[in-house]
Amino acid sequence: MLKNEPLYDVRMNSDSRSFLRKIAEYLHPGPDSIAELFATLEEAEDKDLINAQSLAMLEGVLKLSHMTAGDVMVAAPRMDLLNIDADFDELLHVVIDTAHSRFPVFERERDNIIGILLAKDLLKRQRSPDINLRALLRPAVFVPESKGLNDLLTDFRGKRNHLALVVDEFGKTAGLITIEDILEEIVGEIEDEFDTEDGESASMNIVSLPEDGAYRVSGQTTLVALSEAFDCEFTDNELDQFETIGGLVAHRMGHVPRKGEDHIVAGLKLVVLLSTSGSIKWFRATRIV
Numbered sequence: 001m002l003k004n005e006p007l008y009d010v011r012m013n014s015d016s017r018s019f020l021r022k023i024a025e026y027l028h029p030g031p032d033s034i035a036e037l038f039a040t041l042e043e044a045e046d047k048d049l050i051n052a053q054s055l056a057m058l059e060g061v062l063k064l065s066h067m068t069a070g071d072v073m074v075a076a077p078r079m080d081l082l083n084i085d086a087d088f089d090e091l092l093h094v095v096i097d098t099a100h101s102r103f104p105v106f107e108r109e110r111d112n113i114i115g116i117l118l119a120k121d122l123l124k125r126q127r128s129p130d131i132n133l134r135a136l137l138r139p140a141v142f143v144p145e146s147k148g149l150n151d152l153l154t155d156f157r158g159k160r161n162h163l164a165l166v167v168d169e170f171g172k173t174a175g176l177i178t179i180e181d182i183l184e185e186i187v188g189e190i191e192d193e194f195d196t197e198d199g200e201s202a203s204m205n206i207v208s209l210p211e212d213g214a215y216r217v218s219g220q221t222t223l224v225a226l227s228e229a230f231d232c233e234f235t236d237n238e239l240d241q242f243e244t245i246g247g248l249v250a251h252r253m254g255h256v257p258r259k260g261e262d263h264i265v266a267g268l269k270l271v272v273l274l275s276t277s278g279s280i281k282w283f284r285a286t287r288i289v
Contacts, residue, residue, distance in 0.1 A: 068146050074175050141159075245270070258275055
């Protein structure tokens with residue numbers, strides 16, 4: 001009998017934990033939609049359980065499951081390519097000017113990608129001019145525009161690949177995507193020593209949501225930044241009197257609006273996601289067609 005008692009206790013403890021968990025879920029049900037999950041995260045940030053940077057990263061992770069390679073790729077006309085038939089000086093000039101580490105290489109026409117050249121491998125030809133450039137090429141990876149970013153990130157990590165060419169439904173090159181492009185959807189713009197700080201603040205204040213045309217906008221977003229992001233216009237009087245969109249909306253409504261209240265300004269419908277007694281923390285913004 002004594003040998004059975006521990007087993008009995010374990011089962012009782014397991015059942016007890018399950019029962020308590022069910023009670024907790026009944027009293028405090030979890031979010032039932034992506035929008036509610038975002039709102040929950042925003043409340044956690046407001047209560048200082050997570051900071052603004054962590055909030056942005058968590059939202060970025062959630063967005064990945066709703067995004068495809070076509071959403072974040074560099075479009076084909078903007079791709080920096082190398083011509084297999086170009087001389088060494090011309091190739092080196094492109095590498096130095098663009099400062100990329102990897103380049104798709106084409107033959108005859110830009111859509112005919114024959115491989116990937118690493119910038120460091122090009123230097124081997126400087127030391128040995130007789131090296132055939134084709135021998136330095138690495139296989140190009142092609143993915144459809146519809147490839148999910150979650151799956152693509154897994155492929156990049158598993159195959160230790162950093163760049164893929166994106167093709168459309170007709171097999172034509174639509175653009176390219178790198179592992180950095182995907183990571184930036186999570187952590188924001190990855191800047192180097194030549195970048196300015198403006199991009200970071202903008203990415204933290206205005207974040208696209210996994211809903212059609214929807215964005216999470218901080219109440220501290222300046223009217224100038226909002227105007228640039230959404231191509232909307234504010235009057236000279238509004239720009240003179242108010243610096244942030246939260247301040248403008250609160251003034252127009254005559255009070256600090258609560259969660260769920262909405263207001264239309266400059267062609268945008270702004271729904272309050274989170275507010276405190278003194279200010280608006282977050283809006284959900286959509287363009288009015």
